Amino acid sequence: MKALWARRNLVNVIAFTVVLAALGAVDIFRPFGLSFSALTGRVVTLDTMIRIGILTIVVVGLNLLMGYAGQVSLGQAGFYALGAYFSGILSTLATRHTILPGITGLWWWPWLMIVVSMILTGGFAYLVGKPILRLKGNYLAMATLGLGVIIHILAGQFPDITGGYDGLTGVPRLSIGSFTLWPMQRYYFLVWGAAIAVIVISLSLVDSRIGRALRAVHTSEVAAEASGVDAEQYKVQALVLSAIFASLAGSLYAHFQGAVSPSPFSFRASVELVVMAAVGGLASTWGAPFGVGLIYVVRDLLKSQLERLLNVRSGEYELIVYGIILVSIMIFMPEGLTASSVQFMQGRRRRHGNIEPQRVQSNGTVEDLGQ
Amino acid sequence: MRQFFRGKIGKIVLATGLVFAAIALCVWLGSRQRLLPQHYVQLTLDGMRGGSIYALMALGFVVVYRVTGVINFAQGEFVMLGAMLCLTIHKLPLPLPPALKLIVAIIAAIVLATLIGAAVERLTIHPARRSPPVTLTIITVGVTITLRAGALLAWGADPYVLPAFSTLALEDHIFRFGSVILQAQTLWIWGTLIVVLVLLYFFLEHTIMGKALRACAVNQRGAQLVGINPGRMSMLSFALAAALGAIGGIVLGPVTRPIYDMGLMLGLKGFVAAIMGGLVSVPGAVVGGLLLGVTENLAAGVTNPTYKSVFAFVILIAILLFRPQGILGGTGQATEEVK
C-alpha cells in the first residue's frame, strides 16, 4: 500500500514539475512568438507566476501548521517579512558598510545569507513558539496576529537598518558563479524549484511519523499524548518549519523584488495567506499552489474584466467582488476550492490525506476554536 | 512562597505590587521626558476617552463571540458605518432644527447599521453556520473587505466632519482646568458608555430576547432544547454588535475625522481590549477597553509615542501568555485542554 501512495506522489510531483518547466521554457524559447502570458491569454504573467511560486512556499508551511497540526496563525506574514528583511539587510548592509570586504560581493554571499535568514527566523519562531503555542484556537490566532502586527510596525522603524517606510533598496540579484539568475525567466526556475522542493518535503512529512503526530495533535491533543506523542514539541516543530519556509519565501521575494518595504507584510497579508491556504484546502499540500494561484488569477481577472464589463475604474468594485467571492467560497466550499472541484469531478471517491474533509475540519477545528 | 502567590490574598498582593511597579516605572520614565503632574492627568483623561471607544468595540466582539464563537473582524467596519451614515444623514437637507436633525441622524444611523449587521449575519454567517468557527472568522474578513470597499465607493477617500454634540459645529466646547483640557465630546463619550452599559444590562437581564441571548451564550444546545432558535440569536448578536459599533463610531465621530478606512485599527484595538477582558465577559470588555486606552496613552506619553500601537499589541501578547482568562479573572479557557 505504501509503495503505491509514494508512487502516486511521485507521479504528481513529476507531472507538476513537467508542466511548470514547459511553461517556463515557453517564455525562454518563445516558439511561434508565444510568451508565457500569451499562453494564459494575458491573464497570468510570468511576474505573477513567480509571485505565486513564492507564496506557495509560505502557504505550504502554513498548511503544515494550520491544516495538519491545527494551529492557526494570523501572523505568518511576520515570518515572511523576517526572511525578506534578514536577507535584504544582510545582503546589502554588509556591502554598504564594507563589513567583510571582499566576501560580501562574492556570488555565494546572498545564498549564505538566505540560509542564515532561515536559521534566524527559525530560531525566532522557536523562542516565541514555546510560550505562544500553549494557547489554543482563537487565542493562538490572536497572539500570532499581534506578533505579525508588531513585526510589521517595527519594520517601518529604524530607517538606518530597515530603510523605514520607503524600504530597503539595492538587494542584489542571485547568481551561481557568473551565471545570473535573471532576467525573470531564469528566476522563475529557481522559485518554482524551491516551491516544488518544499512541496516534496511537505508530502514526505505528512506521510511520516512526524506528519501523523501533527495530525493527531490536531484532532485531540490528549489522545495524541496518550499515544506517546509529545504534542508541545511537535507543535513547536511545525511552527519553526513553517517559519523557515516563510523565511525562504521572504528571501526569494527580496531578491526578486530587489527592494523590501513593509507594505506587503501587513495584517492583511497574513489574512490573505490564511485565505489562500483555506481556498486551496487545509490539510492538503497540493492545495497550496492552487489556492495561491486561484486568488491571484481571480484578482487579475477581476481587474481586467470588471473594467471591460462595467466600463468603470475597477478599484473599489474589484475589492467588493473579491470580498464577495471570498465569502462565497467559504460558505459553499468550506473545505477549499480545489478539494471541492476535485470531489465534484471524481464523485464521492475518497482521497488520501484528506479523507472526508468536511468531517475532519468540523471535528478538529470546532473543538480547537469553539471552546 | 509559590503557594502564597497562588492564594487569593497572594494574588491581590502580587497585582497591587505590579500596579505600583508600573506606576513607579511610568513616573521614572516620565521624569526623563520632563513631564509634569498635569500631563499625567491629561494622558489619563484622553486615554479614558479612547478607552471608552475600545470598550464599546470590545462589547461588540464579546456579544458575537459568546453566542457564535466567531471573532467578528467586521466589528471595526460597523464603527465606520455608524459614523459615515450619521454624517451623511445629517447632511441631508431636512427641514429640522439643527439639534433635532443630529438626533434624527444618530438614531437613523444606528438603526441602519443594526440592519446591516443583521443582514451580514443572514447573508454570510447563517448559510455557513455549520462550518467551523475559523471558517466563519475568515468569512467576516471577507465581509470587512467588501464593506470597506463599498464605503470607499460610497464616500470616497476623503475625511469628513461630524459636528460636536454640544456645539453642533466642528469646534467643541473646551473645559480648561489649569492646563488640563477636557472636551465636551469626551463627556458625551463617557456618558454614552454608561448609558449603553445600563441599557445592555437591562436588555440582557430583563427582556426575554436578552435572556434568550444569554442562554444561547452559556449553552447553545440547552437553549435549543427550551425552544430558543440559535440562528435567530446569532443574527441578534450581530445586530447588537453592529449597533454597539455604530454608537461607538457616532460618538467618536466629532473627535476624529471619519474616513472609509477608520475601522481597521479601531477593530484591532477593540479586539485587544476584548482579549484583555477575557473575550467572554461584559464587565471585562469595559475594564479592558478603559485600561488599554489609559495604558497605551501613558506608555506612549512617557516613552516614544511612535510605538503606541506596538504597546497595544505587546499588551495583547502579554495578556494572552500570562493571563489568558483576562485581567478580571475567572477560569481560563485559552490553555484548557481536557474535554
Place this chain on the structure above:
Amino acid sequence: MSIRSKILAIVTLLAIVGLDVTACNSGTSQETGQGVTYKIGFNSSATGASASLGLPEAKTAEMIQKQINDQGGITGPDGVKHDVKIVIYDDESVADNAVSNVTRLIQEDEAVAVVSTTGSGTTIAHIPVCEENETPCISMASAQPITVNADTGETYRWMFKTPQTNGHAGEWQAAYLKATGVSSVCILYTDDGYGKDCLANFKATAEAAGLEIVYEGAYATSDTEFSAQIAQVQASGCQAVEVGSTPPVASLATVAVHTALPEIPITLGHGVCNQAFIDTAGAAANGTVFPCGKITVLDQVADSDPQKTVLQKYIDDYTAFTNGEPISTFGGHAWDAVEMTLNALESLNDGMSLEEQRTAVRDYLENQIQGWPGIGGVFTMSPADHNGLTKESLLFVTVEDGRWVAFPESEW
C-alpha cells in the same frame, strides 16, 4: 489522479478566459491613425492607504485619454498621426502590486513610458524594474531616493518625478520660522513615508538655518489621541510646531496643538493643501502657514505667472470631467507626468523600435523639458536633476477665515 485534473481544470479555465480576453482586445483597438499606437503605462494607488491621492491621479489620466481621443491622437514631427492609449492600473497602495503592474506595463503592454506611482515606498520598490528594462518611469511621489540612488548618490538614468519635494517645502518653513524669530521647534509627523520624509527634509533645512529641533514625535495615521505628543511638546518648551502629515490626521494634530497651545505658531507641509484640511481642521487651521502647490491656491497666483493658464485649463477640464469633484494637487502631478510624456512622444518620428522610442523619450525628458510650465511648477530637468523644480514652485500661504491667502516673504 487529483492533481492532474486540477491542472487540467485550471488550464482550461485560463484558456477559455484567455481566448475571451484576446478576442475582445483585438475587437476594441480600432486603429484610426497611420502610425503605431503609443502606449503610456499608468499606475497609481486608486485604492488602499493612498487612495485619496491616487484616485484623482487615475481620474486625471482618464481625462487626458479622453482629450487625446477627442483630438484624434498626436502627430509626430514627420506628420504621422499616432493613437495614444493610456493603460491604467491600480496598485492598491501595495509595493508588490506596483512592481507587478509596472512589469506588466513594460513587458506585456509594451508601454513606451510608465507613470507610476502615488507613494514613495511603492515607487522605490519598482525602480529596479524601470532601470533593468530601460524604460522611463515618472513618479508622482516626492521622496529623495526615487530619483537618486541612496547608496551611490547618482541620479537614476530612467527615473523621474513630478511633485514638489519636501525639501522645497522645508526651505520655506525654515526661512519663515527664522524670519519670525523662532529658535526652537518641535516636529510632529505621521509615522509613514510622507511624515518621515517631511521630518528628514525639515530637519536638514531647519538645522542648516540655525534652528534647534528640541522634540520629534510621531503618531500613526489612524491615531485620534495626541495627548502623549502634546505633553512632550509642552515639556520641551519649543516656540513653534511643525506638523508633517496629510489629512485627516494632520487636521486632528493641528486641532490638538491649537487647543493645548493656542498661541504657538504652526507650520505644515504641502500635504495639507487641499480643501479637506480646512474642512476638517476648522478654526484651528486659521493662522497656520504652509507652502502649497499653486494649483490649490489658484486665486492667489498672479496673472503674470507662467503657470496660470495651464493651471486654469486643468482645473476647468478636471472639474468638467469629474462633474465638480474637488481639485487636488496629486492629480496635477499625474497631469505633469503624462503631458510631459506626450510632449516627448510628439517629438518621435514613426518607425522607431520600442527600445529606440523609450530611449528617445528618456532623453527628451532629461534634456528638452526646460522652463516647461506645468501644474507643479516650471520644470527644468537636467542629467543631475530628474525633478526639475525649485522652492519657487510652491507658494507660501496662510489660512484666514477658512481661506488660503498668499503670504509672501514681504508680509512675514
Place this chain on the structure above:
Amino acid sequence: MPPILEVKNLRKEFGGLMAVFDVSFDVQPGEIVAIIGPNGAGKTTIFNLLSGVLPPTRGDIRFDGQSLIGLKPHVITGLGLARTFQSVQLFGNMTVMENVMVGCHQQATYGLIDAAFRLPHARREEHHIRERALAQLAHVGLESHAEEPALSLPFGRQRLLEIARALATVPHLLLLDEAGSGLNHSEKAELEQLIRVIRAGGVTVLLVEHDIPFVMSLADHIIVLDYGQKIAEGTPDQVQADERVIAAYLGQEA
C-alpha cells in the same frame, strides 16, 4: 512480586470540590483490576491523574517503582502505561491503520529532518512501524479495514481500534476507561475475550467500568469508589457482599 502500580493517598481538588480524596490502592502485575462506582465517584479523574493529563493536588503514584508525579502524559506512555478514553478519541483525519501507527510513535526515533528528506533510516523504521501496526490490527480483528477512514467504522469497532492504538505503545499496564459502554451484547463478549487475551500477553489491565455483571465476571480484583473515596476493595465476591457497596452503589442502581 512488587506491585506494578502503587497509588498512595491520591487527592485531587477542583476549586474546593474533592474529586478524589486520599485514595490508595495497588495493582499486581498480570491482574485485571476494575474500578467501579456511581457517576461522579471520581473514576475518570483517577485515570486522568494516572496518565498525567491532570496533576494531583497531593499523593503519589508509582509505576514499576517510579513516581509519575510531574511527568508529562507522553512520557508516562513511554514508560509503559497506556489508556483509552470514555468518549472514543480517534484521529478522524486518518485511516484505521494510521491511527494505530500513531500509537507506534515511540517505537521509532527518526525525526523531522529524516522524514523531510526520506532518509533510508526513516524508511526502514517506517516499514517496521507499518508491520507492527498491522499486527496490532490483526490482534483486534480490524486488519481488513486498515485503509478505511477511522470514523467510518461502526462504534463498537472504533472502541477496538482505540484499544489497538493503546496496545501499539507496548504498555505494561493498560487503562481502559468504560471500554464496554455503548457496546451491544455480542460486542461486549468480544471485548471481554480480547481483554483476557491481552492479559494473557502479559499486560496488566486496569478498567473503569459501569456495567457490574461485565466486571464481576472479568476482574480479579475490584476497587469501589464513592464521592472520591475508596469504600471497598477485594475480589468480586468480597465486594458484592460488602454492605457499604450495596448501600452506596448497588442500592442506588436498584
